[in-house]
Amino acid sequence: MALDKITSITGTAVHLPGADIDTDRIIPARYLKCVTFDDLADKHFHDVRYDPEGNATGHPLDDPRFKGASIMLSGPNFGCGSSREHAPQAIYRSGFRAIIAESFAEIFFGNSTTLGMPCLSASREDIDALGAVIGNAPATEVTIDLEAMEVTCGETRFAITMPGSARHALTAGRWDPIQELLDNEGQITAAGEALPYV
Amino acid sequence: MGKTLYQKVWDAHTVGTLSDGRTQLFIGTHLIHEVTSPQAFGMIRDLGLQVKYPHRTFATVDHIVPTVDQDAPADPLAAEMMDALRRNADDFGVTYFDLGSGKQGIVHVVGPEQGITQPGTTIACGDSHTATHGAFGAIAFGIGTTQVRDVLATQTIAMESLKVRLIKVDGPLKPGVYAKDVALDIIRRLGANGGIGYAYEYGGSTFDNFSMEERMTVCNMSIEGGARCGYVNPDEKTFAFLKGRPYAPGEDEWDAAIERWQSFASDPDADYDDLIEIDAADIEPTVTWGISPDQGISISETIPDPAEAGSEALRASYREALDYMQLPGGTPIKGVKIDVAFIGSCTNGRLRDFREAARFLKGHRVAPGVKAIAVPGSQITAVQCEQEGLDRIFEEAGFEWRAAGCSMCLAMNPDKLVGDQVCASSSNRNFKGRQGSPIGRTLLMSPVMVCAAAVKGEVADAREVFEVDGSDSAVA
Numbered sequence: 008m009a010l011d012k013i014t015s016i017t018g019t020a021v022h023l024p025g026a027d028i029d030t031d032r033i034i035p036a037r038y039l040k041c042v043t044f045d046d047l048a049d050k051h052f053h054d055v056r057y058d059p060e061g062n063a064t065g066h067p068l069d070d071p072r073f074k075g076a077s078i079m080l081s082g083p084n085f086g087c088g089s090s091r092e093h094a095p096q097a098i099y100r101s102g103f104r105a106i107i108a109e110s111f112a113e114i115f116f117g118n119s120t121t122l123g124m125p126c127l128s129a130s131r132e133d134i135d136a137l138g139a140v141i142g143n144a145p146a147t148e149v150t151i152d153l154e155a156m157e158v159t160c161g162e163t164r165f166a167i168t169m170p171g172s173a174r175h176a177l178t179a180g181r182w183d184p185i186q187e188l189l190d191n192e193g194q195i196t197a198a199g200e201a202l203p204y205v
Numbered sequence: 206m207g208k209t210l211y212q213k214v215w216d217a218h219t220v221g222t223l224s225d226g227r228t229q230l231f232i233g234t235h236l237i238h239e240v241t242s243p244q245a246f247g248m249i250r251d252l253g254l255q256v257k258y259p260h261r262t263f264a265t266v267d268h269i270v271p272t273v274d275q276d277a278p279a280d281p282l283a284a285e286m287m288d289a290l291r292r293n294a295d296d297f298g299v300t301y302f303d304l305g306s307g308k309q310g311i312v313h314v315v316g317p318e319q320g321i322t323q324p325g326t327t328i329a330c331g332d333s334h335t336a337t338h339g340a341f342g343a344i345a346f347g348i349g350t351t352q353v354r355d356v357l358a359t360q361t362i363a364m365e366s367l368k369v370r371l372i373k374v375d376g377p378l379k380p381g382v383y384a385k386d387v388a389l390d391i392i393r394r395l396g397a398n399g400g401i402g403y404a405y406e407y408g409g410s411t412f413d414n415f416s417m418e419e420r421m422t423v424c425n426m427s428i429e430g431g432a433r434c435g436y437v438n439p440d441e442k443t444f445a446f447l448k449g450r451p452y453a454p455g456e457d458e459w460d461a462a463i464e465r466w467q468s469f470a471s472d473p474d475a476d477y478d479d480l481i482e483i484d485a486a487d488i489e490p491t492v493t494w495g496i497s498p499d500q501g502i503s504i505s506e507t508i509p510d511p512a513e514a515g516s517e518a519l520r521a522s523y524r525e526a527l528d529y530m531q532l533p534g535g536t537p538i539k540g541v542k543i544d545v546a547f548i549g550s551c552t553n554g555r556l557r558d559f560r561e562a563a564r565f566l567k568g569h570r571v572a573p574g575v576k577a578i579a580v581p582g583s584q585i586t587a588v589q590c591e592q593e594g595l596d597r598i599f600e601e602a603g604f605e606w607r608a609a610g611c612s613m614c615l616a617m618n619p620d621k622l623v624g625d626q627v628c629a630s631s632s633n634r635n636f637k638g639r640q641g642s643p644i645g646r647t648l649l650m651s652p653v654m655v656c657a658a659a660v661k662g663e664v665a666d667a668r669e670v671f672e673v674d675g676s677d678s679a680v681a
Contacts, residue, residue, distance in 0.1 A: 024521075025521075025522070025525065026497075026518065026522050027397050027398070027497045027499075027522075029497075029634075029636045029637075031615075031634070031636040031637070031638060031639050032636060032637055032638070035638055035643065036615045036616060036617045036639075036641070037616075037617070037641075039240050039268075039617060040269065040280075040282040040283060040286065040617065041243075041282065041286075042243035042244065042247070042285060042286060042289050043243075043244055043247060044244055044350075054637070054638045054643035055637070058643075059624070059642075059643055059644060082518075083398055084397055084398035084401070084431065087397060087398065087431065087497075088333065088428075088429075088634060088636060089332075089333050089615075089634075090241070090331060090332055090333040090347035090348060090349055091240075091241065091349075092241065092244075092331075092349035092350040092351060093350075095349075110398060110401060111401075112398070112401065112431065113401060113402070113431075113433050114333060114347050114348070114349060114428075114433065117348075117349060117352070117364075118349035118350075118351065118352075121349065121351045121352070122351070131518070170365060171225075171226060172225040172226040172227045172365055173225070175224070175225040175226065176225040176227075179224070179225070181224060181225060183351070184223060184225075184227075184355065184363040185252075185354065185355055185358065185359075187223055187224060187229075187363075188223075188229060188355055188358070188359040188361050188362075188363065189254075189358065189359055191220060191221055191229060191359075191361075192359075194220045194221050194229075195220055195229075195231065195257070195359060195360060195361055198218065198219070198220045198231045198361075199231060199258065199360065201217075202217065202218070202231065202233060203461075203465065204233060204323060204325075204326060205231075205233055205258065205261060
């Protein structure tokens, strides 16, 4: 299965500051009542974007200046909590192609990587500085370079990090591992046979 | 240098190294449920693949099951999800503990109950609380739906190895302090992201003395501290719990199984990446006040005042939490009014949880205006409780005694908070909107503390409400 090699992402960005943004906040549990991921677009962060009566709360995601953003900026431990893949699916299906945060919860990180949506870590200072730039000039394009492992936005430039395995998987076009897992059929069978309980 | 259980299990299940450097890890046991599996089955159908090891795949329905009448799905979407699981299990030859089986329940209660959960194994499930199974000395972790596809199709996943942190708790817990308090205390100390990159090994005399249920409670909440898996080394209690269960090894295989299981326990000279030591006597009944499980305090403390936070980031996070919770900083947590009391979930929905709660609740009444529900973690748990008459104790106290499911832990079924109700909850997450209302508020605590709050109509110290003096402690 041929996958795109993801070596850079360019687009406008939106900043969602805050620590420990959990996957219940990203996609409330009632939207998990589905047997496909097809209807998750624009459901991301629903309950902080709308009050219980359905009125918009003025969330950055609904600010017209950030409409069309494809890069999300946030704080530490982004995507913590539930393993629901609905969370990165909803973000991806709402047009985002990369997330830059101080750190990521592991399950969310893995789910996003497997979707081909890179999760990059950067320092709080760098993220806040980039947030300030896009706050002043929302149309400014941000470029994430996965080969140089840096972000550029006008005069702003800083280093980003990501585990080597995820970076390799994305840049080599192997972010969905299914084919490689299937190819090792013989080794899988041997491993299973060596385990008495299997 | 010796090895940890984590390293031994990892090595025994390594299939090979993938081109990106990750390990292809064999998953011995795959647990599935209705919420995170239908898309994965859809993907393997699209790819024309089969379930590689159907006999190592076990399904049940838990998240969306109504607890008043289990057979009456709340809406067409819930019915569609239940139908999809039934059809997928049927089409692919997967064992399914359906509603009519008498064995249905929360997947993390069913696995141990059936003896499917065993030491020295790898267990994956599309649910972050899969770490629960680590209580048996398994390496168990939550995965996303695309990984559920990978496990269905290949019985393996691509994964990077974790570091191991030993969390050692020693000494007896004080009366009225429970495994839940140990979990909340660890998360408070290390933070909601403290465990990123780690597997947690829980040890020390407190864990040695814990029952299997208590070990499950702490392992369950590893993920709330950021650790994808947590485990306790297997011992005689582990083996005694498993003996005679339907999927446990039979008499003729038993001795060999124990020998194998024991061989996985961490070596005395194992090397750990980090060590945390906690004196059990320092742990108090703990209650969360905010919107992250690490925002917890002991029952006698005051809610943090943002003005006294050590950094601007912490101040902002306290303010956000207190705004949402509508609680003033600097005031006692004791006395905060509650509207709902919930006992259940994969954290605290087992027989011993209900037994301990009922022991104190007996003879008391739920305060007027408080809605209180008790939801057993499985159909078997429900029957066990009912055989002991625990259901009657709960009902006589004013609790509703419900049927098995995840219920108000995440409120995918009809059990939801309404508006900005405050819930004293034995579950595991106090995130914004977690219990079904976008503005609902959750206070996490032990089941006995939930009973105390239910009886007083406000957050209370169970040791005072129930006059716990330690002379009659069933805390094991």
